[in-house]
Amino acid sequence: METLLYVASVALLLALWIKMKGVDYVLIHQRWIFVCLFLLPLSVVFDVYFYLRAWIIFKMCSAPKMHEQRVRDIQRQVREWRKEGSKSFMCTGRPGWLTVSLRVGKYKKTHKNINISMMDILEVDTKKQVVRVEPLANMGQVTALLNSIGWTLPVLPELDDLTVGGLVMGTGIESSSHIYGLFQHICVAFELVLADGSFVRCTEEENSDLFHAIPWSCGTLGFLVAAEIKIVPAKPWVKLHYEPVRGLENICRRFSEASQDKKNTFVEGIQYSLDSAVIMTGRMSEYAEPDQINRIGLHFKPWFFKHVEGYLTGGKAGVEYIPLRQYYHRHTRSIFWELQDIIPFGNHPVFRYLFGWMVPPKISLLKLTQGETIRRLYEQHHVVQDMLVPMRHLRSAIMRFHQDIEVYPLWLCPFLLPPGKGMVHPKGQEEELYVDIGAYGEPKVKHFEATVSTRQLEKFVREVHGFQMLYADVYMDRDEFWEMFDGKLYHKLRQELDCKEAFPEVYDKICKAARH
Numbered sequence: 001m002e003t004l005l006y007v008a009s010v011a012l013l014l015a016l017w018i019k020m021k022g023v024d025y026v027l028i029h030q031r032w033i034f035v036c037l038f039l040l041p042l043s044v045v046f047d048v049y050f051y052l053r054a055w056i057i058f059k060m061c062s063a064p065k066m067h068e069q070r071v072r073d074i075q076r077q078v079r080e081w082r083k084e085g086s087k088s089f090m091c092t093g094r095p096g097w098l099t100v101s102l103r104v105g106k107y108k109k110t111h112k113n114i115n116i117s118m119m120d121i122l123e124v125d126t127k128k129q130v131v132r133v134e135p136l137a138n139m140g141q142v143t144a145l146l147n148s149i150g151w152t153l154p155v156l157p158e159l160d161d162l163t164v165g166g167l168v169m170g171t172g173i174e175s176s177s178h179i180y181g182l183f184q185h186i187c188v189a190f191e192l193v194l195a196d197g198s199f200v201r202c203t204e205e206e207n208s209d210l211f212h213a214i215p216w217s218c219g220t221l222g223f224l225v226a227a228e229i230k231i232v233p234a235k236p237w238v239k240l241h242y243e244p245v246r247g248l249e250n251i252c253r254r255f256s257e258a259s260q261d262k263k264n265t266f267v268e269g270i271q272y273s274l275d276s277a278v279i280m281t282g283r284m285s286e287y288a289e290p291d292q293i294n295r296i297g298l299h300f301k302p303w304f305f306k307h308v309e310g311y312l313t314g315g316k317a318g319v320e321y322i323p324l325r326q327y328y329h330r331h332t333r334s335i336f337w338e339l340q341d342i343i344p345f346g347n348h349p350v351f352r353y354l355f356g357w358m359v360p361p362k363i364s365l366l367k368l369t370q371g372e373t374i375r376r377l378y379e380q381h382h383v384v385q386d387m388l389v390p391m392r393h394l395r396s397a398i399m400r401f402h403q404d405i406e407v408y409p410l411w412l413c414p415f416l417l418p419p420g421k422g423m424v425h426p427k428g429q430e431e432e433l434y435v436d437i438g439a440y441g442e443p444k445v446k447h448f449e450a451t452v453s454t455r456q457l458e459k460f461v462r463e464v465h466g467f468q469m470l471y472a473d474v475y476m477d478r479d480e481f482w483e484m485f486d487g488k489l490y491h492k493l494r495q496e497l498d499c500k501e502a503f504p505e506v507y508d509k510i511c512k513a514a515r516h
Helices: 002-021 023-029 033-059 063-084 139-148 163-170 208-213 248-260 304-314 324-328 347-358 363-368 369-381 391-404 450-463 478-484 490-496 506-508
Strands: 091-092 113-114 121-125 130-134 187-193 199-202 223-230 237-248 267-271 278-283 318-323 383-390 408-416 434-440
Touching: 023 478, 033 139, 033 347, 033 363, 033 450, 063 121, 063 187, 063 223, 121 139, 130 139, 163 223, 187 208, 199 208, 199 223, 208 490, 237 248, 237 324, 248 267, 248 278, 248 391, 248 408, 248 434, 278 304, 278 478, 304 369, 347 450, 383 391, 383 450, 391 408, 391 434, 391 450, 450 478
Parallel strands: 091 113
Antiparallel strands: 121 130, 130 223, 187 199, 187 223, 237 278, 237 318, 267 278, 267 408, 383 434, 408 434
8 A cells, every 4th residue: 555655656746747847848858757657668568469469360370361351452542542533642551650760751641541551471481491571570570480480581680670661662781781781682572562553573583673673662663562581590699709999990991801701690890989899790609608698688688789888998809699589689679879868877787677678669659759849859969870881981981970970889780782773782783892880879079960961971972882771861952862872773663663643752752851
């Protein structure tokens, strides 16, 4: 009884304090209160529901039959749109706040929303070594199922909530990408409903042009309804080497060497300042040395980027064995290092032990509740960008990031970019090693201004024939955008598939005017 009275008293005092300060003040200056009391518990409920649902449906083998009905329903909606002669474009009916992209698309309010509720794993074929999934199946679902039967994706982007559709229509990367390429390069087939309501399957051999044009197209060539993705045998452990490196020249040299060494299954760098970083290389392993095991995924463990920083401050290299699935999702709990700005004490041992099992809050719920004031503050005082540049320009790229925004840590992830005819490929006709530089945090330069500073970065990336991930804010104009990306095949198919009246051009979906 006394405990209940205590809880009620605390709740009453909190309510009075919020009323006195105002809801806006609390949401902006003390956002952790709202996140901890409401969003963390809600996030747990979301996760439990969706994982149980996915597992039950897969075990009951009902997903393929349900999938066929869902495809027919999407075809019906598209044909009805055409029959009505609507002048508005079509888009998926999934609310913008549910996506991992930072912004909620304004276009959802004016376009015809096509309901696409497709979030199941349809089939795992270990003989063909492929998994067939619906577009809203996420990486958390896929790893949970595949790892339980001894398989994994060759490229498995870190955050649990990243969906297959988002990774196909946008892009995805992991520390194994220096061998396999981007997420799109491990996909062997796409299934789509086109602007006329017809169904099509495309592969390297069948409807090849469409197969190559789909990645990075952001749903402007058709509605993705399924994808077939390569799988590879999994081992239970990752043997991970940590190497602290000082000096920018040494960082770039060692990172490039590690990325070119195909004996490394995984390569990743976290740069903590202009001249300090930790480079990590790893390989799958059947066995683990008992005294070197670190189960980094346990809720009470330090956030991974903080754990890695310890090797830098200690000045010594190290080796650990990490469970495979925990390695894949090593940045999930702290959303890389973004959560420290939302819950400043989130890495404190007491918080981790008591509440770490609820972390992280769902990005979609954070977006849903951020409000216009917080959105504007984040836009002007916070950077979330991934720029993809050729490895040979790594040093000049890091200097550019340092001069224009000075955000640390920086995430460094190498990837192999093969020649091709889609929107993203090397300038020449040979494969080339690139690196993703991810900047997530508050800029430290005094002259930072969101539009000007980001445009300077975009200009540099265009000049070195690099690419900007399209989930983030894009400040380029249309001509600059198509200078960065190869639109020849994309525009050809837009014409052939009668997309111009059905879907907006990709630039019109990702530019600032199309997003909050």
